[in-house]
Each structure stands twice: as structure tokens, then as C-alpha cells.
Amino acid sequence: MAANPASGPVAVRGSWLFDGTGSPLIADPVVVVAGGVITGIGFAGPAPAGVPVIDLPGATLLPGLIDLHVHLAFDAGPDPVAALADRDDDAALAAMVLAGRNALRGGVTTVRDLGDRGYLALQLRGRPDLPTILAAGPPLTTPGGHCYYLGGVVEPTEPAIRRAVAEHADRGVDVVKVMASGGTLTPGTRQELAQFDAALLRAAVDEAHRRGLPLVAHAHAVPAIDNAVAAGVDGIEHCSFWTAGGNAASDEQIAAIVAAGIFVGATLGQVSIPGVAPPAEVMRRLPQIIDIHRRLYAAGARTVVGTDGGIGPTKPHDVLRTAPDMLRGIGFSPAEALRTITSVAAGVLGLDRRKGTLAVGHDADLLAVDGDPLADPTALQRVRQVFIGGRPVR
Ligand SMILES: [Zn+2]
Numbered sequence: 001m002a003a004n005p006a007s008g009p010v011a012v013r014g015s016w017l018f019d020g021t022g023s024p025l026i027a028d029p030v031v032v033v034a035g036g037v038i039t040g041i042g043f044a045g046p047a048p049a050g051v052p053v054i055d056l057p058g059a060t061l062l063p064g065l066i067d068l069h070v071h072l073a074f075d076a077g078p079d080p081v082a083a084l085a086d087r088d089d090d091a092a093l094a095a096m097v098l099a100g101r102n103a104l105r106g107g108v109t110t111v112r113d114l115g116d117r118g119y120l121a122l123q124l125r126g127r128p129d130l131p132t133i134l135a136a137g138p139p140l141t142t143p144g145g146h147c148y149y150l151g152g153v154v155e156p157t158e159p160a161i162r163r164a165v166a167e168h169a170d171r172g173v174d175v176v177k178v179m180a181s182g183g184t185l186t187p188g189t190r191q192e193l194a195q196f197d198a199a200l201l202r203a204a205v206d207e208a209h210r211r212g213l214p215l216v217a218h219a220h221a222v223p224a225i226d227n228a229v230a231a232g233v234d235g236i237e238h239c240s241f242w243t244a245g246g247n248a249a250s251d252e253q254i255a256a257i258v259a260a261g262i263f264v265g266a267t268l269g270q271v272s273i274p275g276v277a278p279p280a281e282v283m284r285r286l287p288q289i290i291d292i293h294r295r296l297y298a299a300g301a302r303t304v305v306g307t308d309g310g311i312g313p314t315k316p317h318d319v320l321r322t323a324p325d326m327l328r329g330i331g332f333s334p335a336e337a338l339r340t341i342t343s344v345a346a347g348v349l350g351l352d353r354r355k356g357t358l359a360v361g362h363d364a365d366l367l368a369v370d371g372d373p374l375a376d377p378t379a380l381q382r383v384r385q386v387f388i389g390g391r392p393v394r
Contacts, residue, residue, distance in 0.1 A: 009034035010390065011047035014056045014368055020063040020343040020357035023335040025372060029061055033364035033390040041360060054392070056368045059384045062338065063358050064109025064131075064365030066345035067320045069237055069265055069306020072096040072124070072133070073116040073150075076309070076316045078276075081149065081185060084117060093120055099310060099317045100130035106318020107380070109365035109388050110346070110355055114177045114216065114237065114306070115139040117150045122172055128389060132365075134174035134349055139218065140164050140204065141179040142195045146186045146218065152179075156196055158203045165207035165215075174349075176208040178233075180217040181224035181242070184279055185311060191242045194224040201231035216265065222253070229256050235263040235348070237306060239296070240289045247288040249295065258300045263348055266293050266330070269307035269315065269323040276313045294330040303330070304348055305340055321380040324373070334374040364390035 009032055017029035030047050032040035040048065047053045074080035075095050084092060096116075103111055113121040113135040121135035138152030140161065145153070154164040165176055180196055182189030189195075196204075201217065208215040216235035217228040220242035228236050236257070241249040257264060270278065277283065297303045305327065309317040324337035332340065346356025354363050370382035386393040 009039060009048070009051045011051045011053045012056065012061060012366065012368070012387070013047060013053055014059040014061040016060040016372060017041075017043075017358065018060060018062040018338055018373065019359065020339060025060060025374060031061055031358060031366065033366075033387065036364055036389040038358060038360055038362050038364050041358060054385070056384050059368040059370055060373055060379065061358065062367050062369070062373065063342040063356050064367050064386065064388065065107050065320050065341050066110040066349070066356060067103065067108050067307055067309060067341075068112045068304055068345050068348060069114050069267065069308055070103065070111045070317055071115050071308070071310040072099045072111070072113050072121050072317070074310035075099065076311070076313060078313060080311060085149065089118055089120060092117065093123065096120060096124060097130065100124060100133070103309065103317040104129075104131050104386060104388060104393050105383070106321055107367035107369070107383055107386050108318055108320050109367070109386070110134070110349070110351070111309075111317075112136075112175065112306070112349060114175070114218075115147055115150055119171050119173075128391070131388065132355070136175045136177035137168050137171055137173045139177040139179050140168075144188065145195045146179040146181065146183040146189045148186065156200055158200060161196070161200050161204045162207045165204050166211070169208070169211040169213055173213065176204065176213050176215040178204055178215060178217050180219040180228050181221035183218060183220065184282060191220045192222070192244045194221050194227050196227065198227040198230040201227050201233065205231050205233055216263075222248075225253065225257075229253075229260055229262065232260070233262060235265055235304075237265040238267050239264045239292075240267075240285070241292050242285075247285050247292060249292045254296055254299050254301070257296065261302060264293070264296055264301045264303045265306045266303055266327075267308050268305050268326040269309070269319040269321075270326075271314055271316060271319055271322060273313055278312060278314050290326075290330060297331050303340070304345060324380065325377040328377070334377070338373060
């Protein structure tokens with residue numbers, strides 16, 4: 001967790017404030033931070049006497065953003081898998097620090113790393129120059145399965161998968177990640193096929209819960225999603241209902257996800273880079289995937305957002321700011337979209353008493369952007385200042 005420097009109070013004054021829970025912006029906020037936490041929030045009044053003021057006229061203050069799905073170990077280059085393979089652990093850690101700083105500069109003050117190599121992300125927790133990091137370590141996968149090269153390969157037997165979850169818990173992970181289907185980053189895997197059956201996933205969930213850890217499943221394939229629901233996972237990442245020919249979810253499958261209260265991790269957020277396209281197959285299917293998420297959300301699913309930041313050039317580690325625009329596309333109101341990447345995400349991580357809301361006593365993780373991010377999603381692209389633990393970034 002972020003270190004708390006013994007710092008004196010500072011007042012941050014903007015033109016508006018979004019507290020992470022409400023809808024309308026509140027005018028003329030003064031947020032006082034000290035010792036790494038928020039010690040006061042006032043409106044339309046002066047800053048406390050004797051406290052230095054950081055003035056940000058025209059800016060909206062909001063909680064630091066929370067990305068529920070990144071890979072610090074992937075460098076967002078054209079071939080992040082090969083780049084990681086070419087790095088020893090020291091070089092990989094150095095690249096991960098750069099990735100984390102990039103996220104932080106873009107207003108992302110907390111990340112959940114859903115797959116590293118060698119538990120490297122765990123080593124970066126608690127650094128004051130990086131976002132708060134929650135980490136899964138190497139994702140559990142089948143021999144030759146999705147992201148096998150990260151080192152989390154498990155024989156598909158119940159004793160083996162329980163042992164693997166136990167080892168992750170002993171290493172101190174914050175969450176267990178299981179690859180329940182193939183994925184785009186791993187040639188040879190089949191995105192439309194399940195990797196573990198429901199009984200094995202259920203054993204993994206049971207072992208994780210016994211140790212007080214949530215378990216999230218990467219699941220594109222329809223049978224993988226069915227297995228994950230049957231196994232009682234806490235979250236399904238991607239949830240794209242991938243089949244060989246297209247993407248299709250039945251009303252019954254959507255109802256089962258809603259009834260189970262599973263968090264649906266929509267994979268959103270993308271920057272456009274001239275001359276660089278995301279994988280063509282994904283782009284071809286994107287309208288169908290967006291439509292499935294629209295139906296999930298309309299049916300009452302607990303839709304949250306992770307970007308998969310790091311997996312390619314269009315997904316740098318600070319890409320979360322582009323997700324609210326896409327959330328609006330699946331039916332979210334502007335305020336719901338902002339709540340989803342702040343207070344709702346903090347709740348998913350069990351950090352809602354410290355993060356995701358601007359409130360007295362909470363961590364002083366703040367993002368100041370130019371303009372009104374409810375009226376204008378592009379305001380999030382105009383970062384004026386980021387604070388983590390009360391310290392201005394950069
Ligand atoms: Zn991922």
C-alpha cells in the first residue's frame with residue numbers, strides 16, 4: 001500500500017468536484033490533504049489559514065482512477081510477449097516500474113495486475129512512486145494454455161489446481177486469476193474452447209475462498225463462461241461469449257450471471273494510434289461483444305471495467321481514461337461510468353473505505369482534469385494534476 005510521507009497539509013482548489021459516488025459536480029471545492037489522507041473537504045470557502053494552496057482553476061477534482069485489469073509486465077509495445085521473454089527479472093521489473101508510472105501520470109492511482117511472471121508485480125507493492133498495486137501473480141493455466149509462458153501452468157487435476165492456488169496464497173497474492181479459456185495473446189490456444197472444466201474451476205474457487213482470496217476467471221469461450229458461473233467465481237474477465245463464428249450469449253446465460261452476482265469485467269479502453277490497429281479479429285467482433293455487454297448491463301449484471309492495459313500499443317497502462325466513453329456505449333450514464341472506474345472498482349477490491357471516493361479519512365489519491373468530465377468525456381484526456389498519497393505526481 002502507498003507509503004504515507006509525514007507531509008504537512010496542502011489545499012487543492014478546483015472549479016468542480018466529483019466525489020466518486022454522486023451525480024452532479026459540486027462547485028468550488030477545496031480538498032485539504034495531510035499525511036497521505038484527505039483531512040477536509042469544503043466548498044465555496046477559503047482554504048484553511050496558513051495552508052499552502054494548489055490552485056487549479058477550471059479543473060474538476062475526482063478520485064484517482066482504478067483499473068481492475070492490467071499487466072504491468074507487458075510493455076504495451078508491438079510484441080509484449082516477446083519483449084517480456086527477452087527480459088530477465090531485473091529488466092522486467094524496470095519496465096514494470098515505467099508502466100506503473102505511466103498509469104499514475106494518467107490518473108490511475110490503483111491497479112489490479114491480473115497476470116505477471118514470477119510474482120514480479122508483488123515486489124512493486126508499496127512503492128510511493130507507483131499506483132497502489134493488487135496482484136494475482138502468474139495466472140493459472142493449462143499446459144500450453146493461454147499465457148503459459150508466464151509460468152502458472154497447472155496439470156488439470158484437482159490436487160494440482162488446489163496446490164497451485166495454495167502456492168499463490170502463500171506467496172501473498174491479492175487475487176487468484178485462472179485462464180478458463182484460450183486468448184488472443186497465445187497462438188495455439190483456442191479462444192472458443194474452455195481450458196478447465198467446471199469441477200476443476202470449482203476446486204480452485206473453493207481453495208481460494210478458504211484462504212480468503214477472490215478468484216477471477218479469464219473467459220472468452222461460451223463453455224468457459226458456463227463453467228465459471230457453475231464454479232461460483234467472483235469475477236469473469238472479458239466475458240465475450242466467443243464462438244468460432246462470432247459472439248453470442250443466450251438470455252439464460254445472461255440471467256445466470258446476473259443471478260450469481262458475478263462481477264463482469266468488460267475489457268474497455270483504447271487509444272488510437274495512426275497506423276496501428278488492434279487485432280483485426282477482435283475489431284471485427286467488437287460490435288457483437290459490445291452488444292452482449294449492453295444486454296448484460298440492461299439485465300442487471302454488475303459490470304465493471306478493466307482495460308487489459310499493456311497488451312498492445314493501443315492499450316497503454318494509462319488507457320483507462322478512454323473507458324467511460326465506451327461505457328456510455330453499453331448504456332451507462334456519464335456519472336455511472338465515472339463511478340464504475342472509481343468507487344465501484346474500489347468496492348470490487350475491498351478498498352472502498354480508503355479509495356474510490358473523495359471523503360475525509362480516505363487516501364489522498366486525486367485526479368484533476370480540465371473541464372467537466374460528465375458533459376465531455378474528453379475532459380479526462382486533459383490531466384492537469386495527479387496526486388497519490390497526497391503528493392503531486394511528477
Ligand atoms: Zn489480461
